[in-house]
Amino acid sequence: MTGLLTILILLGITIAIWQMVKIFDLAQANKDNSQIANDKDNSVNGYLMLAFLGFIYLITIISFALWGDLPLVSNSASEHGPEIDRLMIISMVVIFIVQTITQFLLHYFAFKYKGEKGRKALFYADNDKLEFIWTIIPVITLAGLIMYGLFTWNDIMNIDEEEDPIVVELYAQQFNWKARYAGEDNVLGKANVRLINLDNANILGLDESDPNAQDDIITTELHLPVGKPILFKMRSQDVLHSAYMPHFRAQMNCVPGMITQFAFTPTFTTEEMRLNPEIYEKVRNINKIRNENSKKLQAKGEEPLDRYEFDYLLLCNKICGKSHYNMQMKIIVETEEEYNAWLQEQKIFKNSLVQN
């Protein structure tokens, strides 16, 4: 019933707008029946072009003023993060300059040269020199950005095995994450989804006969020691997922049937990050928003929201099905001692199997 009512209301609104437009249309009809822009139209729209330029600048300024703190261009928590942030800021500055100038020229010309009866435009069809200039300027600018980008990319993606990274597997399934640590030997045991045996709790399909697999550790929380290079090996058991760790400027798809990889070195522990002034401010702001929302919820007799505390997160960032929007895992970066202590508490694979 409400459905029908809504459709009727929507229909009503549509008809109302339709009628208003019709009235507007009829009101105009007697004045000027020509549907081609005359000098007055040119003038009005010329000024509107100028106003629109102002609007573009205004929305830029407002966006930076209100939401300028949102972009992840500072406080990265990985060794390569500042490099990406720097490149991002340089690119943004270039974009900002080009955007400001070209939008100005476009809209200013649209205003300045608005048509007048009797005026003749300048017949100006070509200028090789000018075109050469604005081909070569983007070429040089882009060459610089490309070079910088490629060095950064190679730096991030070339994994130095000699650094002896800690190997961690990120295992994705609809709709949760698991982490697998390689254990004492720092070698992940062989695994394939065909070996999954839910009856004895071999949930990641490890090869039970592989000696390297025996000391592997499977967890639902990702703990990382600060300052140590970590090599992630990604696996998925069902569909594509993407392991996205925004604070570390890290992301890699998890692809069924193959192992993908990404490496980084965390530089700040979770505790250190929580004390970072900018993060502290962000968390405070978020809690303010949550408090207000809680009040609204409580007014309706519902449960208030939990208080938010900063944590690093691993999110799924490749559409993977119904609960894609809630596929996450907490990441805890801690000192090496804390990390080792935590690892000691976890069950190794051999002991985690259920004996029937």
Place this chain on the structure above:
Amino acid sequence: MSAHVDTHTHDDDHGHHHKETFVTKYIFSQDHKMIAKQYLITGLIMGIIGILMSLLMRMQIAWPEKPNVIFEALLGKWAPGGVMDADIYLALVTIHGTIMVFFVLTAGLSGTFSNLLIPLQIGARDMASGFLNMISYWLFFLSSVIMVISLFVEAGPAAAGWTIYPPLSALPLAQGGSGAGMTLWLVSMAIFIASSLLGSLNYIVTVLNLRTKGMSMTRLPLTIWAFFITAVIGVVSFPVLLSAALLLIMDRSFGTSFFLSDIFIQGEVLHYQGGSPVLFEHLFWFLGHPEVYIVLLPALGITSEVIATNARKPIFGYRAMVASIIAIAFLSTIVWGHHMFISGMNPFLGSVFTFTTLLIAIPSAVKAFNYITTLWKGNLQLNPAMLFSIGLVSTFITGGLTGIILGDSALDINVHDTYFVVAHFHLVMGISALYGLFAGVYHWFPKMFGRMLNKNLGYIHFWVTAVCAYGVFFPMHFIGMAGLPRRYYTNSNFPLFDDTQNVQVLITIFALVAGLVQLVFLYNFVHSMFYGKKTEQNPWRSNTLEWTAPVEHMHGNWPGEIPHVHRWAYDYSKPGHDEDFVPQHIPLKDREEELQH
């Protein structure tokens, strides 16, 4: 490339008129002008569906979990009690993308204006094959019908994103929408591709062979260059998507393993072994990226024509414009990997694709600068079509610039699949191409229907849309850079993103206003079709040949001989002429120099 049809023999063919029935004139028409109108109206209807879906998504994101009667009314069992189901959200994402990219901005834009303008602007009686042209439209119609039917499938329409990456799209166990809904999606797209190929081949053959006397390739209006190159890209890349779709159908229905391997789902191991989803990504994006230019180039072609006509100035740097269209077309086929930097492909390939991708910014920049220079010292007639064209240049610049970030593999790591991407591609190809479509409709409406659109409604339509388009997509960059992933049904499970929610609400409000103002356009369109002011033959005082044809449509386009062409299409405000335009069929005066050739 000898291309001049002997017009005399052609005229004879049209001497004896055969009687037309309602069916041959309005339904199974082989006349390019009627087919263009059919494409446009089908495209607009699909556009209404596509835009409505985006509004539903926006309302869900802004006010998640709040019961909404509109959801209940429009989504029925998918919104019990007015709360949207998470599955249908993904279906909306998927079908909105598919409809807008393929049905509205490929068929609706390219189909409409290639059909209308190619024969009229090159001086041909009709397309090379009217019959194939008719088949092309009806295949498009059939694929549209199947796509709409797929919305009513029991287990839900396709919901794996418009990129339909397997295994999600291949396994009904992974998602309800991957059952019959996905089957219909694939069938619809296969038919769509057939339609698109028939159309494109026709456009290519027509442009190469049916140009009137004097219409050399270097005298072609830029619209025709754009449609021609677009058709070439389509012929090169659409078959690859067809092959991907066929292989996916094999994987889904016949047990092959092209894209699937080692899958454990809902407690069972599937038999698939040895395939790779990354292969599908390659095949998909080999079409998917050129598709961006299939959508965009016709819009840029229309813009070139509209800007030159209304600036009363020659388009600046005609040769550079043609060269950049060709360069963009070529580069577009070797940049697809920038969608796959983090797909698990070899990082070295990432470097290569970064390089080729950023190269494409160069011809794009040349085009933008040339448009701006065309405005300089013009006598701008700010008709609605002109406003949309200037708007296109504006969004093309704003959206294109952020491509520098996304095309850079190192930066893509952190903004991949976030709202930043959504903002980027909606501005650079979505809004820009939509503006191109609107510019085309406002400019050639008189040619199509013999009547004028109401300009004041056109102004309202443009200004509200322009403000809202920036209002929607400009702030979206910021929440994207905050790391907010796209395609999330709700963000309320991530307190981390709570500070982006007010931006989402603002965006939704802008989107709703933008959606409403399209009703003004619809009213204008439908009303003017029947009651608009009757047009004169050449209302915009344009140079191109379509305006030499009579207002009243006739089979064969021109009574008597097809006009011959003596000059390029951009002799606006040429010194030595009284009028500020010199149509292409006017012979050169004594000792008048023909620029450009």
